[in-house]
Amino acid sequence: MVELPRTPVGTLTVRLGVLGVTQEARYAGRLAALGLKPKHVILLSALRMGGAESQQELAAALGVAPSLVVLLADQLAALGAIARVRDPADRRRQRLHVTDEGDRLLDEATALAVTLDDERTAVLSAEDRAALIRILEKLAAADGLLDA
Amino acid sequence: MVELPRTPVGTLTVRLGVLGVTQEARYAGRLAALGLKPKHVILLSALRMGGAESQQELAAALGVAPSLVVLLADQLAALGAIARVRDPADRRRQRLHVTDEGDRLLDEATALAVTLDDERTAVLSAEDRAALIRILEKLAAADGLLDA
DNA sequence: TATTGTTATACTCTATAACTATA
DNA sequence: TATAGTTATAGAGTATAACAATA
Numbered sequence: 590m591v592e593l594p595r596t597p598v599g600t601l602t603v604r605l606g607v608l609g610v611t612q613e614a615r616y617a618g619r620l621a622a623l624g625l626k627p628k629h630v631i632l633l634s635a636l637r638m639g640g641a642e643s644q645q646e647l648a649a650a651l652g653v654a655p656s657l658v659v660l661l662a663d664q665l666a667a668l669g670a671i672a673r674v675r676d677p678a679d680r681r682r683q684r685l686h687v688t689d690e691g692d693r694l695l696d697e698a699t700a701l702a703v704t705l706d707d708e709r710t711a712v713l714s715a716e717d718r719a720a721l722i723r724i725l726e727k728l729a730a731a732d733g734l735l736d737a
Numbered sequence: 738m739v740e741l742p743r744t745p746v747g748t749l750t751v752r753l754g755v756l757g758v759t760q761e762a763r764y765a766g767r768l769a770a771l772g773l774k775p776k777h778v779i780l781l782s783a784l785r786m787g788g789a790e791s792q793q794e795l796a797a798a799l800g801v802a803p804s805l806v807v808l809l810a811d812q813l814a815a816l817g818a819i820a821r822v823r824d825p826a827d828r829r830r831q832r833l834h835v836t837d838e839g840d841r842l843l844d845e846a847t848a849l850a851v852t853l854d855d856e857r858t859a860v861l862s863a864e865d866r867a868a869l870i871r872i873l874e875k876l877a878a879a880d881g882l883l884d885a
Numbered sequence: 886t887a888t889t890g891t892t893a894t895a896c897t898c899t900a901t902a903a904c905t906a907t908a
Numbered sequence: 909t910a911t912a913g914t915t916a917t918a919g920a921g922t923a924t925a926a927c928a929a930t931a
Contacts, residue, residue, distance in 0.1 A: 593851065596782035596843060600850035601858065602764050604873045606775060609757010611880065616750050627754060628921090634744035645889060654923050659891060681889040681930045695744060702748035703741065710749065712879045713872065721872050724865050725752045731860045732759065776898095793912060802900050807914060829907045829912040 612709065619701045623694055624668055628653075630698045632661050633670065633691060642684045643676075670694050760857065767849045771842055772816055776801075778846045780809050781818065781839060790832045791824075818842050 597603045617627055631651060635641050641650040644662060648655040662685060665671045670691035676682035687695070710718045745751045765775055779799060783789055789798040792810060796803040810833060813819045818839035824830035835843070858866045 594847060596785055597778050597847045597850040598782045598786070600847070601854045601870060601873065602760055602850040603775070603778070604877055605753075605757050606761035606764060607757070607779075608873060608876055608880075609753050609755070610761065612750055613754035613758065616754060626921095627751070630745050630751070631755075634746040637744055638746070643889075655890070656892080656924085657922060660922090679889085679931070683890070699742060699745045699748070702745040702750040706749040709876070712875055717868075717872050717875070720865075720868050722749060724861065724869050724872075725749065725756060727860055727865070728756055728857070729752055732756075791912075803913070804901085804915080805899060808899090827908075827912085831913070 612705070615709075616702060616705055619705060620698060623697055623701075625694065625698060628657075628661055629665055629670075630695070630702075632658070632665065633687060633695045633698070636671070636685055636687050637692075637695060642686075643682045644685065647685070665691070668694070760853070763857075764850060764853055767853060768846060771845055771849075773842065773846060776805075776809055777813055777818075778843070778850075780806070780813065781835060781843045781846070784819070784833055784835050785840075785843060790834075791830045792833065795833070813839070816842070 594600050598607075613627055620626060620630065628651075632647060635647060635650050641647045644658045645655055648658045651658070662671060662673065662683075666673060668690070669688060671685050672688055673683045673685055676684050710721070713721065742748050746755075761775055768774060768778065776799075780795060783795060783798050789795045792806045793803055796806045799806070810819060810821065810831075814821060816838070817836060819833050820836055821831045821833055824832050858869070861869065
């Protein structure tokens with residue numbers, strides 16, 4: 590028999606929300622040393638994973654407004670992490686591709702996230718940790734966005 | 738042997754961040770029907786759980802600026818969900834207490850979150866769901882804030 | 886006329902700092 | 909002088925809508 594929570598704080602929805610927002614803030618703090626924000630990392634990841642090249646496609650894949658992709662891409666280009674190339678076949682389209690510097694930054698961002706994972710899950714057993722990875726993957730897959 | 742993620746998207750940190758932010762947005766959408774936002778619900782929950790009465794204490798418990806507690810409390814008072822009473826012993830302090838209407842709203846907010854939990858975890862087995870609850874509780878306890 | 890990208894604008898959220906009342 | 913609360917202001921983040929170039 591399942592006991593119902595007395596307040597929303599006991600629900601998965603609120604716990605997931607609070608933990609997620611907290612963890613994203615922590616990650617943002619680490620990323621600042623690279624001049625990146627979490628959204629930059631997600632955009633770079635989407636490019637490396639392939640499947641989205643034009644800015645409109647990226648906006649749809651990330652679930653954000655196209656105008657935000659313009660801004661994020663501007664900032665990433667200023668860092669030398671991506672290059673914009675006009676599609677010769679359709680000159681309206683800008684195709685984004687990750688530069689060597691972008692690859693390096695993304696590798697560093699990955700390392701920072703892995704370190705943060707280790708710190709965050711230090712209180713968990715190895716089994717719990719593996720289970721958490723597996724379960725979050727299922728939930729993410731159900732959302733469709735950003736299949737790794 | 739653990740395989741390292743090729744991009745940050747494969748890490749717990751980023752998955753937790755993305756899922757948490759998404760779920761919070763969904764919850765905010767449902768709460769709008771009650772005139773509430775997630776932060777209101779967390780403040781009300783903190784009051785019901787006890788341990789924080791003055792606005793300063795609440796700010797510390799929620800990890801937000803005191804000025805934000807003022808704003809949230811103003812909005813909750815306008816909804817009739819809380820009442821402010823001056824502490825006679827120290828007239829600088831405002832003690833917040835949940836009204837009957839606030840109790841009702843908090844119960845409704847809990848029901849909405851429980852419904853959302855069910856929808857969100859429909860893709861999970863009962864065992865996975867139980868494991869997720871247990872593991873998130875451990876992570877939340879490690880953070881200290883908002884023990885249910 | 887429709888679509889891609891861009892720019893202009895506005896709104897939400899939240900923090901910092903200045904201020905008031907009380908101690 | 910120090911503290912609880914409040915108000916004023918500012919910045920970050922993101923969306924919507926108008927616009928330009930190309931199809």
